[in-house]
Amino acid sequence: MIRPRTWLQRFAPFDVIAVLLGLAFLVTALRTPPEAYDVIGARGWPLAVALGCLGLLALRLLVARARDEAETDRAGPRFWLFCSANTLFVVILSLKVLPFFVTAAIFSTVNHLLLANTLSAARAVGALAVATVVCFALQALFTGVIYVDL
Amino acid sequence: MLDVITLHSATLIALGVFLGIVVGAIPGLTATMLIALSLPFTFTMEPIPAISMLVGMYVGGVSGSLITAIVLRIPGTPASVITTLDGFPMAARGEVGRALSLGIYASFVGGIISCGFLVLLSEPLSRAAVKFSKFDYFALVAMALVLIVTLSRGNMIRGLIAGGLGLLAAVPGADPISGSFRFTFGIQYLENGLPMLAVLVGLFAGNQILQEALSMGEAKPKDTEQPQKVRFSPRETLAHWKTLARCSVIGTWVGVLPGVGANVGSALAYGVERSMARDPESFGTGSPQGIVASETANNATVGGALVPLIALGIPGSVVDAILLGALVIHGLQPGPFLFRNSPDMVNAIFSAAVIGNVLMLAMMLLLTPLISRVARVPKSILLPPLILMCVIGTFSISNSWATVVVMLVFAALGFAMERANYPLAPFVIGFVLGPIAEANLRSATMFTDGAILPLVLQPIPLAVMAIIAAMLLVNRRLA
Numbered sequence: 001m002i003r004p005r006t007w008l009q010r011f012a013p014f015d016v017i018a019v020l021l022g023l024a025f026l027v028t029a030l031r032t033p034p035e036a037y038d039v040i041g042a043r044g045w046p047l048a049v050a051l052g053c054l055g056l057l058a059l060r061l062l063v064a065r066a067r068d069e070a071e072t073d074r075a076g077p078r079f080w081l082f083c084s085a086n087t088l089f090v091v092i093l094s095l096k097v098l099p100f101f102v103t104a105a106i107f108s109t110v111n112h113l114l115l116a117n118t119l120s121a122a123r124a125v126g127a128l129a130v131a132t133v134v135c136f137a138l139q140a141l142f143t144g145v146i147y148v149d150l
Numbered sequence: 151m152l153d154v155i156t157l158h159s160a161t162l163i164a165l166g167v168f169l170g171i172v173v174g175a176i177p178g179l180t181a182t183m184l185i186a187l188s189l190p191f192t193f194t195m196e197p198i199p200a201i202s203m204l205v206g207m208y209v210g211g212v213s214g215s216l217i218t219a220i221v222l223r224i225p226g227t228p229a230s231v232i233t234t235l236d237g238f239p240m241a242a243r244g245e246v247g248r249a250l251s252l253g254i255y256a257s258f259v260g261g262i263i264s265c266g267f268l269v270l271l272s273e274p275l276s277r278a279a280v281k282f283s284k285f286d287y288f289a290l291v292a293m294a295l296v297l298i299v300t301l302s303r304g305n306m307i308r309g310l311i312a313g314g315l316g317l318l319a320a321v322p323g324a325d326p327i328s329g330s331f332r333f334t335f336g337i338q339y340l341e342n343g344l345p346m347l348a349v350l351v352g353l354f355a356g357n358q359i360l361q362e363a364l365s366m367g368e369a370k371p372k373d374t375e376q377p378q379k380v381r382f383s384p385r386e387t388l389a390h391w392k393t394l395a396r397c398s399v400i401g402t403w404v405g406v407l408p409g410v411g412a413n414v415g416s417a418l419a420y421g422v423e424r425s426m427a428r429d430p431e432s433f434g435t436g437s438p439q440g441i442v443a444s445e446t447a448n449n450a451t452v453g454g455a456l457v458p459l460i461a462l463g464i465p466g467s468v469v470d471a472i473l474l475g476a477l478v479i480h481g482l483q484p485g486p487f488l489f490r491n492s493p494d495m496v497n498a499i500f501s502a503a504v505i506g507n508v509l510m511l512a513m514m515l516l517l518t519p520l521i522s523r524v525a526r527v528p529k530s531i532l533l534p535p536l537i538l539m540c541v542i543g544t545f546s547i548s549n550s551w552a553t554v555v556v557m558l559v560f561a562a563l564g565f566a567m568e569r570a571n572y573p574l575a576p577f578v579i580g581f582v583l584g585p586i587a588e589a590n591l592r593s594a595t596m597f598t599d600g601a602i603l604p605l606v607l608q609p610i611p612l613a614v615m616a617i618i619a620a621m622l623l624v625n626r627r628l629a
Contacts, residue, residue: 014570017563018311025318028333045588046321046333053314060307075364082363086537090558093541094551104541108534115363116530131534138538148546 018057025050082114100150101135108135155501159199163206163502167509168517170210171217175521176532177224178362181211185472186354187536189347189479190543197480198495202502204476205456208469209261209506212412212452213514214521216253216445221246221522229412229448232420236433236440243436247382252438253445254514255387256394260446261507263398264405264453268460269500271406272489275461279486285594286610291587293614294464297407298579312572316580317587319344326589339552346475348544348556349581353574354468355540356561361568362529382515390442393423401447405454405466412448419447453503459484460496464583468575471582 025046089107093100108131113124142148155163166188173184185207192200215226220237230237233253240249282290295313322333323343334340387394397419404415423443424433433440455466456473463485465471477484482492489496514521544557564574598604605611 014566014572017566018315018572021315021318024335025321025333028335045592046318049314049317049321053311053318056307056311056314060311079364083360087558089537090541090551090554094554104538108538111534111537112530115533116528134535135538138542142542142546148542149549150542150545 015057015061018053022050022054022057026054078114078117082111085110085114099139101132101139104135104138105131155202155498155505156199159202159498159502160505162195162199162203163505164509164513166203166206167210167506168513170207170212171214171510171513171517172210172521172524173207173226174211174214175217175226175524176527177218177222177226178365178529179358179532179536180227180354181208182469182472183354183358184211185469185476186347186350187539187543189350189472189476190546192476193479193546197477197482198498200480201473201476201495202498204473205499205502206506206509208473209449209452209503209510210513211469212449213254213257213261213510216257217250217514217518217522220249220253220441222526227412229416229451230444231413232416232444232448233441235420236435236437236444239434240436240438240441245436248386248438249436249441250514250518251382251384252387252441254382254511254518255384256390256397256442256445257449257514258507258511259387259394260398260401260449261452261510262504263395264402264450265500265503265507266453267402268453268456268503271457272461272496272500275457276486276489279462280490282486282610283594283608284590284597285605285608286614288587288590288594289611289614290462290464291583291590293618294458294466295576295579295583295587296618298576308570308572309576312567312574313576313580316577316582317584319349319577319581320584320588326585327592344581345544345547345553345556346582347479347547348553349560350472350475350578351540351544352557352560352562353564353578354472355536356557357564357568357574359533359536359540360561360565362533386438387442390439393439393442394446396422396426397443397446398450401450402454404447405451406457407466412451415451415454416444416448419443449507456499456503460488460499461486463488463586465579468578471578474582 028046030047085107089103092098092103092107097103105128109124109128112127112131113119116123139150143150169184169188170181173179174181185204188204188207192203195203211227212229215230216233216237217226219225219230219233220241223234223238225231225234237249237253240246298309298313320343322335322340323331324341325332331341400419400422401412401415404418405412420433420440420443423439424430427433427437427439429437451467455470458464458466459470459474463474463483465474474484477488477495482488482495540557540561541554544554545551547553564577567574567577594605595602606615
């Protein structure tokens with residue numbers, strides 16, 4: 001038997017994101033001074049879309065019977081570690097602490113180990129060696145041929 | 151027509167087809183992801199070779215998925231889900247080569263016939279579209295958006311919300327009429343709007359990597375024997391010429407409809423063939439007609455989906471939305487004026503679709519054993535280089551790490567959307583078509599002092615509304 005859901009339980013995490021995005025556009029649209037250069041104006045279109053989105057979200061929550069559509073796979077610690085590692089990867093790259101190929105090789109190895117779910121030292125060393133060669137070649141290709149400022 | 155394709159372009163089409171087949175064959179990776187990821191790397195190319203390569207990827211991506219659908223019972227992409235119904239049972243009883251042969255030749259015939267429709271339909275449609283008013287155009291864009299929402303996966307309200315969010319994501323930046331900055335939230339970076347490429351790479355490549363990372367470690371299903379020494383013959387496929395003809399037409403027309411993908415095309419064709427078959431009970435047990443129906447139709451959707459993109463500038467699918475973005479990035483305006491302003495590009499797209507299908511046939515016949523082995527490479531080896539390509543690709547758009555951050559944000563957003571069963575297609579179509587819809591609507595209302603009704607009561611908007619109603623009815627019947 002499906003138990004009745006509370007209002008809070010009807011929210012999926014993305015609903016919250018969508019509400020916040022809709023509100024951000026709504027508030028900004030309302031705060032934009034009216035423009036006189038055409039009939040709809042600079043804020044008319046976003047205002048209409050944002051209001052529409054929020055209305056639909058409210059409707060969705062009203063008609064949502066249960067969280068039957070809720071996700072099936074639970075995101076475990078390994079997944080969050082994977083996300084954190086890749087965010088850190090971009091942060092370190094942007095700070096240019098190490099040459100691109102070194103950072104890329106290290107994080108590619110970390111990604112490989114996380115995805116393979118192993119802590120084998122031998123595998124880590126092998127992966128790091130391969131990743132270093134590949135990343136060095138990629139850096140040479142992109143900086144030398146395509147002129148990307150890595 | 152073919153003279154616009156140089157050896158350089160032909161080589162890139164071959165590369166595109168090969169990559170498309172390989173990526174299409176790898177379960178979890180799609181042609182959409184490949185094309186989104188490849189877009190930044192086409193910046194330095196000339197438009198014709200760049201777009202030709204992307205079209206090659208599109209053709210290869212839809213075709214490659216049949217290999218794993220038949221050999222592993224895991225369709226590389228949703229386009230080949232229906233192929234597993236008969237392909238795998240046939241392979242399981244030791245007829246891997248026969249199943250692959252039927253699928254490969256059917257894919258080729260479906261693709262080539264749909265290219266014929268593409269060439270025949272695009273120009274007349276674009277000539278008619280030149281006469282469209284601003285509001286007619288807005289009505290067409292709105293129709294594309296509504297149909298994609300209603301026909302996409304998930305429920306309609308979620309689709310509408312996703313489409314609305316896509317429209318909102320296109321708002322920050324310069325106002326399309328006045329050019330003044332709006333909705334930048336005080337962030338200078340947003341004055342140029344959200345970079346389309348970073349958004350697309352994030353939504354399709356970044357998000358897909360996250361989905362794969364989440365599902366790593368799931369048990370793999372049994373597979374059949376390796377297709378190492380198989381002989382391919384077109385004879386049996388061509389014996390099903392009626393099925394080939396019917397399913398090519400079905401696939402092409404399904405492709406023309408906005409938002410209806412190759413998976414729907416193959417399912418519809420399969421259903422029609424089963425209902426017309428003398429032995430419908432054989433379907434699902436390794437029927438050759440089932441394989442031919444599914445693979446003909448899913449490949450035929452490619453040519454069909456390119457028709458509205460080229461003739462109207464309205465993408466029929468997510469891949470077409472990305473191709474539309476690619477054309478814009480290369481300084482071309484898809485739509486009715488593409489024929490007049492860039493006839494070489496139109497010919498290049500036609501040629502790339504035809505050459506892509508020929509190359510797809512050759513590669514699938516020669517490389518299927520190799521590709522089926524590549525598809526078994528563990529994701530722990532495949533994904534780290536893809537992550538690197540996402541980062542380098544988005545960074546190369548503007549040599550800015552802020553663009554990479556946008557990609558990461560949209561990867562997370564796409565992931566959250568899919569986890570909550572919000573379809574991505576309406577978001578992307580809204581994001582790509584939003585500026586076109588807004589600019590046309592606002593330009594049109596400037597002539598009527600803001601009144602909408604006189605604009606709606608014109609023949610084309612009325613016809614568009616009738617089409618939407620008819621499509622919704624058809625959709626309800628199909629559902």
